Amino acid sequence: MTPDRWIVTVTGLALIGFIAWFFWLKRSTGFRASDISGGYQEAMILVKGGYTPDTIIVQSGRPVRLNFRREETATCSDKVIFADFQKSADLPTGQTVSVELLPKSPGEFGFGCPMGMFRGKLVVE
Template sequence: STVILKKGVPAQVNFDMRDSTACLSHVVFEQLGVNEDLTKQKITTVNIPTNKAGTYNFACGMDMFHGKV
């Protein structure tokens, strides 16, 4: 997936845990230092900095499923 955000507008991405596969139990934004366990609650929110233009890649805990913001 690709999520497009507007520079300077505060943003959050919500991850809705619908698949209990171990690989999908975490989301990792390596550039942001984020490694969130998605099993603790139904929806997990990750704050995304929008103060400068750029691309932040994210992946599942096993780096098999990918996306970018």
């Protein structure tokens, strides 16, 4: 095999490895929701090319308020769905929308856009 074929092969394998890591293997440490008056645990989530932060850590048995701020116009990000809680919310561009939940048991609960391209996780301890 010639040197240029080696370079192309190694570069291609490196890109495949990076894509697999980025989309399936990357784990975020998570953001712990802050306590506010009224007993709520609250977190602000920026919607721009994904959810930032994409992992929110809360305590079970206490109400949670997640504030989503959408800063893009992609149609996939115009709604967030919490399937495990049977909740969803429309996310207009440039506005902050609150979603209130009451997680009763520990576990990991996913949320995301209708197409499944944007994904996040609510970790209940």
